[in-house]
Amino acid sequence: MSPRVYVETQGCQMNDHDADRLRDLLEADGYLSTTRPEEADLLVLNTCAVREKAAEKVFSLLGVWRAFKEAHPGTLIAVGGCVASQEGEDLLARAPFVDVVFGPQTLARLPELLAERRRAGRPAVDVSFPGLEKFALAPPPPSGPSAYVTVMEGCSRYCSFCIVPYTRGAAASRTLSAVLTEVRRLVAAGVREVTLLGQNVDAWRDAGEGFDFADLLYALAEVPGLGRVRFTTSHPADLTDGVIRAFAELPVLAPHLHLPVQSGSDRILGLMKRGYTAAEYRARVEALRRARPGIALGTDFIVGYPGETEEDFAESLALVETVGFDHAFSFAYSPRPGTPAAGADPVPEAVARARLARLQERLEAAARRAREALVGREETVLLERPARRGRGEVAGRTGGHHWVNLAAPPGALGGFARVRITAALTNTLRGRYLAPVAESPAAIALPT
Numbered sequence: 001m002s003p004r005v006y007v008e009t010q011g012c013q014m015n016d017h018d019a020d021r022l023r024d025l026l027e028a029d030g031y032l033s034t035t036r037p038e039e040a041d042l043l044v045l046n047t048c049a050v051r052e053k054a055a056e057k058v059f060s061l062l063g064v065w066r067a068f069k070e071a072h073p074g075t076l077i078a079v080g081g082c083v084a085s086q087e088g089e090d091l092l093a094r095a096p097f098v099d100v101v102f103g104p105q106t107l108a109r110l111p112e113l114l115a116e117r118r119r120a121g122r123p124a125v126d127v128s129f130p131g132l133e134k135f136a137l138a139p140p141p142p143s144g145p146s147a148y149v150t151v152m153e154g155c156s157r158y159c160s161f162c163i164v165p166y167t168r169g170a171a172a173s174r175t176l177s178a179v180l181t182e183v184r185r186l187v188a189a190g191v192r193e194v195t196l197l198g199q200n201v202d203a204w205r206d207a208g209e210g211f212d213f214a215d216l217l218y219a220l221a222e223v224p225g226l227g228r229v230r231f232t233t234s235h236p237a238d239l240t241d242g243v244i245r246a247f248a249e250l251p252v253l254a255p256h257l258h259l260p261v262q263s264g265s266d267r268i269l270g271l272m273k274r275g276y277t278a279a280e281y282r283a284r285v286e287a288l289r290r291a292r293p294g295i296a297l298g299t300d301f302i303v304g305y306p307g308e309t310e311e312d313f314a315e316s317l318a319l320v321e322t323v324g325f326d327h328a329f330s331f332a333y334s335p336r337p338g339t340p341a342a343g344a345d346p347v348p349e350a351v352a353r354a355r356l357a358r359l360q361e362r363l364e365a366a367a368r369r370a371r372e373a374l375v376g377r378e379e380t381v382l383l384e385r386p387a388r389r390g391r392g393e394v395a396g397r398t399g400g401h402h403w404v405n406l407a408a409p410p411g412a413l414g415g416f417a418r419v420r421i422t423a424a425l426t427n428t429l430r431g432r433y434l435a436p437v438a439e440s441p442a443a444i445a446l447p448t
């Protein structure tokens with residue numbers, strides 16, 4: 001009988017995508033995937049270091065897995081992702097029952113590391129940064145009409161609160177031709193929308209050919225059959241005029257951008273080493289809205305960053321009102337060991353939590369207004385999957401990244417449709433199916 005593998009992943013879309021690669025790689029190595037960790041012969045944890053108390057969460061889950069291993073001797077445990085990269089060999093000191101430690105850039109080596117573990121009879125560790133080696137693996141097959149394509153890995157910005165440059169290494173970009181080849185294959189397999197992934201996609205470069213991220217977007221616009229392109233995450237200081245122009249000129253670009261601001265205070269942005277002011281951020285947003293009227297904006301905020309005063313926080317609240325975000329993620333600051341901000345004097349936890357609650361109230365009100373403004377409008381929706389609550393309905397996303405549930409005719413799933421938005425609910429929209437949309441980007445009308 002084939003050995004079984006259970007893969008658990010934490011954190012961002014890049015980690016989800018890496019987890020799909022891991023499953024594929026291990027299935028090609030003879031494993032069968034299981035959803036039941038207690039019956040697995042190999043347990044793989046793909047960790048994330050971005051959230052609070054990341055290492056504690058990892059060690060607590062490993063404690064559960066240790067019991068599975070004790071019940072079934074011979075079970076192997078592999079830990080990858082950003083916490084593994086950060087901890088390296090130290091992870092084994094706290095969890096000596098772990099068999100393999102690998103990093104985000106060495107995931108393609110997991111079968112070799114498992115073989116080394118079996119051969120040598122001791123744990124195998126490789127958290128090096130070999131660049132883009134993992135992209136030599138065939139990408140995971142698409143599971144619907146929308147797919148992720150990683151275009152770069154790592155980050156060279158070193159924002160003072162962020163662990164990514166230390167766990168994923170410096171920014172390294174795939175070539176334009178590698179990205180185009182992967183996208184063409186996905187389209188041939190039925191994909192209609194791709195989301196380009198990277199920690200800072202605006203820093204994408206094909207140095208050999210002298211292409212920047214705007215060039216990549218223009219090249220993707222030429223791929224026949226590709227109906228929509230999204231990308232995440234953008235950095236306000238690296239978002240070029242060329243990318244903004246692409247929003248004006250390329251109907252294939254979804255009218256949506258996630259542009260993390262983190263704070264509305266110039267003093268805090270300076271401490272964070274973000275490389276822009278609040279006024280510069282607003283100017284980028286205005287330029288985007290001139291290029292693509294109606295573009296939906298998402299953002300991230302950190303509240304209670306060390307040194308944040310009530311005045312600084314008030315500037316974050318003011319920014320929410322003046323910009324008006326459609327979507328937002330917001331967190332109370334918590335230190336990541338090894339980052340420059342980690343040693344700074346913290347804002348008292350109760351103060352940070354109270355500020356977070358106030359900010360989230362404003363963000364939720366702004367998001368509600370954005371959803372309500374869509375009621376009565378006609379939107380182009382990619383019908384991506386059956387709706388979670390059944391009733392034979394389907395769920396899809398508007399160009400502005402709003403989820404819509406609706407009844408659709410047989411065979412509509414997987415394609416674009418014109419949909420009338422009929423109601424705004426707590427987190428989603430309801431819609432009425434109007435007509436299919438020809439799957440050519442030129443057919444997706446730009447807002448006027």
Ligand code: SF4
Nearest residue numbers: 155157158159162164
């Ligand atoms: S740009 Fe993003 S990924 Fe890079 S260091 Fe800053 S927060 Fe981290």
